[in-house]
Amino acid sequence: MKLKRDIVGLVVIAIIGLVVMFGAPHVLQLFTIINLTTAIGLALLALSLGLVWGYGGILCFGQTAFFGMGAYAYAICAQNFGQTSGAVIIAIGAGATFAAMLGYFMFFGRISEVYLGVITLTVTLILFNLLRRTSGPEYKIGSALLGGFNGTNAPPLQVPWDAQLMLFPQQLFYVSMGALLLCYFGCVWLIRSQFGQVCVAIRENEVRAELLGYDARLYKLGLFSIGGGIAAVGGVLVANGIGRVTPDLFNLTYAAQAIIWVIVGGRGTLLGPVLGAFGVFWLTSWLGTQSYFNSNMVLGLVLILFVLLLPRGLVPAIGSIAKVSQQRTVSRRDRMRSRRRVARFETSGATDAT
Amino acid sequence: MDFLAALILQFAYGIANLALVGLGLAIIFGMMRVINLAHGEFLMLGGYTVVVATNLGINIWIAMLILAPLVVGAIGVVVERVLIRFLYGRVVDTLLATWGLSLFLIGAVTAIFGPQTATTISAPIGPIAVGDYGTSGYELFLIVLTVALFSGVFAILRYTKLGLLARGTMQRSDMAAVLGVSTSQVYMATFGLGSAIAGLAGGVLAPITGVVPTIGATYIAKAFITVISGGTAILAGTASAAGLLGAMNSIVTYLTGPTLGEVALLGAAIVLLRVMPSGITGRFFRKSL
Numbered sequence: 001m002k003l004k005r006d007i008v009g010l011v012v013i014a015i016i017g018l019v020v021m022f023g024a025p026h027v028l029q030l031f032t033i034i035n036l037t038t039a040i041g042l043a044l045l046a047l048s049l050g051l052v053w054g055y056g057g058i059l060c061f062g063q064t065a066f067f068g069m070g071a072y073a074y075a076i077c078a079q080n081f082g083q084t085s086g087a088v089i090i091a092i093g094a095g096a097t098f099a100a101m102l103g104y105f106m107f108f109g110r111i112s113e114v115y116l117g118v119i120t121l122t123v124t125l126i127l128f129n130l131l132r133r134t135s136g137p138e139y140k141i142g143s144a145l146l147g148g149f150n151g152t153n154a155p156p157l158q159v160p161w162d163a164q165l166m167l168f169p170q171q172l173f174y175v176s177m178g179a180l181l182l183c184y185f186g187c188v189w190l191i192r193s194q195f196g197q198v199c200v201a202i203r204e205n206e207v208r209a210e211l212l213g214y215d216a217r218l219y220k221l222g223l224f225s226i227g228g229g230i231a232a233v234g235g236v237l238v239a240n241g242i243g244r245v246t247p248d249l250f251n252l253t254y255a256a257q258a259i260i261w262v263i264v265g266g267r268g269t270l271l272g273p274v275l276g277a278f279g280v281f282w283l284t285s286w287l288g289t290q291s292y293f294n295s296n297m298v299l300g301l302v303l304i305l306f307v308l309l310l311p312r313g314l315v316p317a318i319g320s321i322a323k324v325s326q327q328r329t330v331s332r333r334d335r336m337r338s339r340r341r342v343a344r345f346e347t348s349g350a351t352d353a354t
Numbered sequence: 355m356d357f358l359a360a361l362i363l364q365f366a367y368g369i370a371n372l373a374l375v376g377l378g379l380a381i382i383f384g385m386m387r388v389i390n391l392a393h394g395e396f397l398m399l400g401g402y403t404v405v406v407a408t409n410l411g412i413n414i415w416i417a418m419l420i421l422a423p424l425v426v427g428a429i430g431v432v433v434e435r436v437l438i439r440f441l442y443g444r445v446v447d448t449l450l451a452t453w454g455l456s457l458f459l460i461g462a463v464t465a466i467f468g469p470q471t472a473t474t475i476s477a478p479i480g481p482i483a484v485g486d487y488g489t490s491g492y493e494l495f496l497i498v499l500t501v502a503l504f505s506g507v508f509a510i511l512r513y514t515k516l517g518l519l520a521r522g523t524m525q526r527s528d529m530a531a532v533l534g535v536s537t538s539q540v541y542m543a544t545f546g547l548g549s550a551i552a553g554l555a556g557g558v559l560a561p562i563t564g565v566v567p568t569i570g571a572t573y574i575a576k577a578f579i580t581v582i583s584g585g586t587a588i589l590a591g592t593a594s595a596a597g598l599l600g601a602m603n604s605i606v607t608y609l610t611g612p613t614l615g616e617v618a619l620l621g622a623a624i625v626l627l628r629v630m631p632s633g634i635t636g637r638f639f640r641k642s643l
Contacts, residue, residue, distance in 0.1 A: 061453075105624045109628040109629075112632075113445070114389055118389055118449075118582055119624065119627070122574075122575045122623075123620065126575050126616050126617060128571075130614075133613045252568075256453055256456075295461065296458070297457070299454075300455060302454075303453060303454030304437065304451050304454035308437075
């Protein structure tokens with residue numbers, strides 16, 4: 001029963017995703033499509049954090065480190081190689097490798113959850129500060145100038161078999177949406193696999209999982225690296241959507257937003273963070289068009305309110321409301337019956353005690 | 355010889371800077387096991403207090419040493435009452451809520467003062483000469499201030515009734531509560547004290563760094579690294595971590611320039627945590643404050 005509903009849910013998500021993928025370019029304006037490409041990149045960042053935090057229990061405050069790393073690796077390689085397919089692969093590899101390197105020190109040192117959050121946040125902030133200082137002509141990798149605060153140019157994606165054919169914004173949208181769907185269903189598959197189930201077990205109780213013979217450090221490291229790779233895909237897409245990579249990809253605002261997406265959407269789901277990313281992206285662009293509220297102020301308030309009042313996020317909350325109302329209608333009769341039984345038990349228990 | 359003296363002074367300043375920026379955070383973390391992600395914004399508020407006060411014609415020394423800690427300490431007490439006290443025992447939620455607070459404060463200050471602040475405060479002490487080399491007199495003042503601040507906090511924690519209650523609550527809050535200590539008030543006072551010291555640090559650093567709403571981000575990386583590497587002993591941890599990492603930072607900065615200094619700081623801290631996961635005071639000086 002539960003499995004069946006699960007599969008129906010996934011099919012619905014897939015259909016909606018495909019409809020958006022092929023329908024949106026015909027309905028929406030070009031400008032919106034380009035913006036959506038950036039939003040999809042951010043949604044991938046949200047997905048990666050949702051995977052790492054929600055299913056691995058790894059409190060990563062600096063997922064933007066791998067996101068920005070992917071974007072920079074893509075831009076630098078694309079400028080050097082003159083073609084982008086290799087650059088994408090290297091970018092994903094860079095994100096995953098960097099996550100693995102950082103993860104080794106954190107998981108094998110067995111540092112606590114709070115330390116882990118703060119260390120990852122510090123890593124992304126230091127990368128931000130480092131790249132901001134690389135404005136001189138001496139800071140270059142191959143032929144690509146790092147460009148300090150202004151960042152460097154990110155060439156648009158090309159067709160893999162022909163380096164002269166660049167993708168148009170519309171085609172880029174197809175690629176982005178395809179990447180999002182692919183990564184989403186990849187993650188769904190991952191958490192249903194043996195590996196994912198062990199990761200969830202470790203999240204629930206690390207000591208018990210280790211006593212059962214699983215090396216929690218290795219599983220966490222694996223999941224963290226995969227998360228780094230997905231974040232890097234997001235970075236590549238955002239670099240394409242904006243056309244530049246700047247140190248801002250590493251900054252506190254993006255790092256905080258990634259957390260907000262997951263908190264608002266819901267920890268322990270994959271759909272929640274993705275929807276959270278789109279929702280907050282829409283909210284911040286709307287806030288940018290008016291001058292009454294500062295967007296940081298609103299985002300800060302949203303984060304505080306969700307932590308205080310709705311710590312599980314929207315998607316799980318809506319899910320549990322739906323489940324409760326469904327159960328209520330189904331089991332009213334059962335409950336009446338069981339209540340009568342309890343009453344009978346209590347009276348008999350009372351006589352036993354005396 | 356003069357060169358050596360100037361170099362040592364630079365090293366001492368690097369260490370003092372880390373210790374100063376980290377102390378407020380360390381007090382809150384050591385006492386309450388709460389990492390205050392809005393710490394950088396408390397420093398920023400200290401800086402803004404000094405800017406506003408000097409613009410109103412108040413003496414810069416009064417603004418830095420008295421007003422900044424008072425204002426930010428008061429803000430800290432309000433924050434503790436309104437936000438933090440609901441989240442004791444929920445460590446991760448505290449982190450998230452203080453992060454929300456950090457964004458909120460950045461947004462609020464940007465809305466009030468604008469994204470850039472034109473006003474720069476000049477340091478109230480000019481350069482002084484060390485033999486053939488000139489050095490900043492203000493940096494020397496900061497070193498002295500940091501030492502004084504550490505001594506002051508040590509004296510309060512070690513020799514006063516309040517410090518005794520605070521240390522008792524820190525070790526066993528349930529036992530302290532049973533013995534009639536209002537742990538809630540101790541936490542409030544601790545958070546206030548930590549915030550006040552953050553405000554003081556932000557105030558005295560304002561003439562060197564300038565103030566913009568997002569300045570917190572440049573402080574917090576250093577402050578977090580120092581406090582986490584130090585571990586839970588407030589003073590010994592912060593001082594030893596600041597000493598180690600500050601020296602590292604100064605050496606790398608001296609050899610390669612400021613770009614790689616912070617990276618070396620972070621790299622050293624990560625390797626340190628691999629070897630000592632609960633910080634320096636998790637292994638050495640365990641019994642210290």
